[in-house]
Amino acid sequence: MYQSFVYLEVRILLPPVSEVFSLSGSDEKSRKVTVNSGVMRRVFTLARSLGCCIPENASVERLTGNIVKPTNGRALTDYSVKVAEGGSMNIMFHCRSKTIHIEEVRIEEDTGRLTHAEGNTRMDFTWAGCPSIRVHTTPSFETGEEAQLFLDELRRLTEYLHLTNENADGAIRCNAFVALSEYPELPDYYVKLRNLNSFNFVRKAINSELTRQENLLTNGEIVGSESRLWNETKACTQFYQARAEVVRRFEQLNPPQLIQLAPLEAQLLQDEPPVELPEARRRRIKEQYGVSRLRSEFLCDDKDRADFFEAAVRVGAEPLTAAHWIASEITRLLNQNGQKISELKITPEHYAYIIKKLAAGEIHSATAKHLLQSSFKTGAAPSGLLKTLHLTEISDEKELLPYVRKTVTENKNLCDRLRNGEMAPLEFLTGEVMKATNNKAVPQIVKSLIKRELNISIVYILAMGGAISAVRHEDGTVMSGDSNILRTMADRCVPGIPVQVISVGQFLSEELEPGDWASLIAEISARINAGIANGIVVTHGRDTLSYTSALLYWLFSDAQVPVVLTASSSLPGESTEAEENLTLAVKTAAEKKTGVYVAFGGKILSPLNLRFE
Known part of the structure; x- marks a missing residue:
């Protein structure tokens, strides 16, 4: 069995400065090297964020090898200083945390980058001479996916810390070093994948190279140390040049030059305000606002996006709705116009106004989208747009009731079907009222009036399994989630309340997985x-x-429909507990107007901190 070993050498391009390394003294013996203080502040900030150790002092070294001199007239010193070592970064891969260890962090001058287009390879010296941080990891990666996740997290980190050169296309690029060895041996070679300018290419190149090397080793061939390039057209790596097994990358200056790092770090970062880093912010936003892990990751992927979200919530926007509309409508508008969220004309306050109106039922989603699009284009206040665009909606029940009664009178067959529990007619009847009011009626209010006019009161029983709907077979096995059992119990125990039973899953308690909760949440949302x-x-x-x-409390406590959970310790055929708990739950759902409750043991319990004796 072969084990993969992959490490990265990442280059982060910083904003340009006049000089990265300054030289003083008339000759080599008296020469003194100093590093630009603004550059060092950025490097120290990154090193701290990665948990690196900064030594007391470091030698100024010179890069070895064939370094092509830039054609932009910028003179390079070829100096390199190891500013920090150790440290780590966590990534989430398949819902599991993995630690990527950092070997060292260096400051250097950018020497240009190798580019490939239409089969031609050339050097791009646009940013040659600008400060460049080199982050060297240990062989912590096993797949290309892990490397891509690490680079994405590093990109977020540099954005949060405002480190990168925003004007540079591809401010983060890397080389990947890939090897295989038979477990538990360590590899005696590494193949260098050069100048990978896209995180997507990093993933593809590493995985392709691992496959290539495995095929060679399986066939008894030898893999040697060499440099290869990624060919996107052919979807494979290709030979570039041979390289030595052991590469000596740095050499000491003569005479040696030392830079006092620890005192410099303390001096440069003493007044630096603390920054909430991406990992901590994702965790906080998820816990503070009750959004899902995926939504939290989406918001925090861009610092400006997370800032916009939190600014909107601070002025009253409901967090879940605000996050959803940022992920859908705001992102769609930005993509259509090729903009970043930092370029938005609509302010968080104006965005929050729309979300609050929507949540209060004062406007419906079509009007909210119209307002958002108009404010996105012009930056105008949505309160004024409601008037100038004639988007004022009809939410007064007295004004809407004549339209509802007329529609009900003209569609008696559909009303009968609706009384019998079919949902499709409700959408049609609501649409008829919307047409009659030129789409100015608030749909939720219209639906509520239709239900009131037809005296409709339906309680949905969503079956998630458990003993309350289980049956014991002759061989002793227990099968949960029998909808017919629930329907029979409801008809017998609460005959005066129309119910519909819908099977969401057939699980015993210990079988529940996160995806099952997602299905339940979707079903509740659809019914509401x-x-x-x-x-x-x-x-x-x-x-x-x-x-x-x-979970349901945090999601649906403010919904306009009550949600009642119930369960049973015994099967329906073995005691009256199931019937009693279901009866209490259905009656509570029919009587309450809003809220989340638990009906169990003859009592209505809080859904929070629930414990059974």
Whole structure:
């Protein structure tokens, strides 16, 4: 079995300065080398963020090898200083955290980059001579995907710290070093994949090279140390040049030059304000605002995006809705116009105004989108746009009631189907009212009026399994999630309340996975948005009910439809507990107007900190 060893040599291009390394003295013996203080401040900031150790002092070294002199007239010193060592960064791969260890961090001058286009290779010296941080990892990677995740996280980190040269295309690029060896041996060679200017190319090149080397070794061939390039057209690496097994990259100056690093770090960073880094911010936003892990990752992927979100929430925007519309409508508009979120004309306050109006039911989603698009283009206040664009909506029930009654009278067959529990007619009837009001009616209010006029009161029972809907077979096995059992119990125990039973899953408590909660949340949202549900009951296994109840509380406590969870310790055929708990849950869902509750043991319990004796 072969084990993969991959490490990266990452170059981060900093904003240009007049000189990275300054020289003083009339000759080599009296020459003194100093590093630009602004550059060192950036390097120290990155090193601290990576948890690196900064030594007391460091030698100024000279790069060895064939360094091509730039054609832009910039003179290079070829100096290199190891500013820090050690440190690490965590990445999440397949929902598991992995630590990538840092070997060293150096400051150097950019020497240009190798570019490839239409089969031609040339040097680009646009930013030659500008400060460049070199981050050298240990062989912590096993796949190209891990390397790409690391580079993405490093990119976020440099953005949060305002380090990179924003005018440079591809301010972060890297070389990858790839090897295989039979477990548990260490490799005796490395193949260098040069000048990978895209994180996507890094992933592809590493995976392709691992496959190439495995094929060679499997066939008894030898893989030697060499440099290779990534050919995107052919989707493979190709030979560039041979390289020595051991490469001597640096040499000491003569006479030696030392830079006192520790005192310099203390001096440059003493007044530096603390920065909340991406990993910490993702965790905080997820916990503070109740958004999902994926949504938190999306928001924090761009510091300006996370700043915009939090600014909108601070002035009253509901977090989940605000995050959803940033991920959907704001992102769509930005992509259409080729803009960054930092270039938005709409302010967080104006965005929050739209989200608050939408959440309060004062405007519907179509109007919210129209307002957002107009404010996005002009930067105008949405409160004024509501008037100038004639987007004022009809939310007054007295004004809407005549339209609703007329529509109900003209569609008696559809109303009968709606009374029997079909949902499709509700959308049609709502659409008829919207047409009659030139799309100015608020749909949710229209649906509520239709339900009231037709005296519709439907409680949806969403079956998630558990003992409450389980049956024991003759061989002793227990099968959960039987919707017919719930329907029979409901018909017998609460005959006066129309119910519909919907199977979301057939799980015992210990079988629940995150994807099952996602399905339940989607189903609850769909029933609420449809506007026909007067209440929702979730039948569940008892052992994990406390987790689900807390989750639903944070998501649906402010919804206009009550959500009631219930469970049973015993099967329906073995005691009356299941029937009693279901009866209490359905009655509570029919009586309450809003909120999340747990019906169990003859009591209505809080969904938070739920414990069963």
